Amino acid sequence: MQLPPPPRDGQVLKRDGRSTVWRSGDEVFKRYEHPRWKQALTRRLGVHPAQKEVQWAEKLATAGVPTVPVIASGVDEQGRSWVATPHAGPSLHDAVAAGRLDDPATRHRVTRQAGVLTGKILYQRIRNRDHKASNLVLGAGLDEVRILDTPGFRGARGIPLVMMSLPMLLTLLRTLNAAASQAPDPAAAGITRSDRMRFYRAMLTCWPRLPDGAQRLPRHPDLVATRSPAA
Numbered sequence: 001m002q003l004p005p006p007p008r009d010g011q012v013l014k015r016d017g018r019s020t021v022w023r024s025g026d027e028v029f030k031r032y033e034h035p036r037w038k039q040a041l042t043r044r045l046g047v048h049p050a051q052k053e054v055q056w057a058e059k060l061a062t063a064g065v066p067t068v069p070v071i072a073s074g075v076d077e078q079g080r081s082w083v084a085t086p087h088a089g090p091s092l093h094d095a096v097a098a099g100r101l102d103d104p105a106t107r108h109r110v111t112r113q114a115g116v117l118t119g120k121i122l123y124q125r126i127r128n129r130d131h132k133a134s135n136l137v138l139g140a141g142l143d144e145v146r147i148l149d150t151p152g153f154r155g156a157r158g159i160p161l162v163m164m165s166l167p168m169l170l171t172l173l174r175t176l177n178a179a180a181s182q183a184p185d186p187a188a189a190g191i192t193r194s195d196r197m198r199f200y201r202a203m204l205t206c207w208p209r210l211p212d213g214a215q216r217l218p219r220h221p222d223l224v225a226t227r228s229p230a231a
Contacts, residue, residue, distance in 0.1 A: 001072035003029060003082050023087055027071070031082040039081055049151040050081035056150035065120045066146040068137060088148065089140045093133035096179040102188050106142055108198060113145040115199040118172070119206025121147070122165050127156040131168040132175040161207065 004024045006012055013028070014021040021030045032039060032050055042048040050073055060067040072084040090100070092114065101107045114136060121128060128135075130152030137148045156164040176191050183189035 001027075001074075001084060003031070003074065003076050003084075006031075026087050027084050028087050029082055029084050031076065031080050033080065036079040039079055043075075043081065048081055050083050052151040052153075053083050053149070056153045060121075060124075060147065060150060060153070063120070063124050065124070066117055066144065067150070068146050068148045085148065088137045088146060089142075090138055091134045091148075092136040092138060092145065093175060093179040095138055095142065096133065096176060096189055097182040099183045099185060099189055100142065102185070107195070110138060110142060110145060111195050111198045112202040114172075115202030116206060117145050117147060118165075118168065118199075119203035121168075122161060122203070123206045125155070125157050126153055127159070127164040128153050128168055131171050133172060133179055134175065136172075 006015075006020055006022045007024065011024070012020065012022045017033060019030050019032050021028065023029075032048070034042075039048060043051065054070045054073055057067050057070045061069060068085050068088045070083050070085055073082065075081050090098075092110070095101055095110075101110055117136070118131070121131075128147070128150075130149065135147060135149045137146050138144065139146075173191065173196075180186055180189040180191060
């Protein structure tokens with residue numbers, strides 16, 4: 001697969017100092033924009049983010065974690081690494097911001113699937129440093145939840161389960177609240193007590209029994225169930 005040039009018609013999904021992401025047909029391409037010397041060095045050492053993305057996508061899929069696969073990767077003529085994935089549908093962030101999860105049945109299904117996905121990650125004793133709503137993607141029919149953008153994954157053996165899960169949960173909650181604030185009806189899109197409990201119950205079904213008893217729900221002020229405001 002050849003790397004197509006970024007389009008000029010609004011299909012660029014992200015552009016910053018680290019990467020450029022754009023859609024071309026049924027594929028999404030991400031090109032890393034770090035300095036060329038740094039990219040060459042990290043590729044030589046085997047620690048380039050593109051290499052990590054390919055490796056972790058394969059590891060997660062093999063472990064049964066729903067993952068958007070990397071279908072191609074390479075280096076362009078200017079020494080910039082890139083990866084390609086299939087276009088997998090809207091992100092959880094975009095679906096919440098657009099009010100597409102206001103239907104109770106859809107909302108409940110997606111919430112449970114996001115909980116199962118998170119639980120499967122934790123069951124493998126790994127953590128995601130970038131577990132945000134924009135990196136969880138839904139199928140075109142909002143019928144599945146898969147993880148995208150995997151360079152932020154790290155092994156977490158020896159770290160108590162609560163300690164490795166709490167940053168992931170707080171990041172997800174913070175980004176979901178930010179998405180809900182952009183929705184046409186923020187009150188309806190907001191994350192409720194029932195949403196959190198439904199997510200946690202689904203997540204806990206995937207947690208192993210550990211001798212330290214860390215399978216309990218993390219007790220943090222932002223995660224403790226509170227009464228939801230009336231819609």
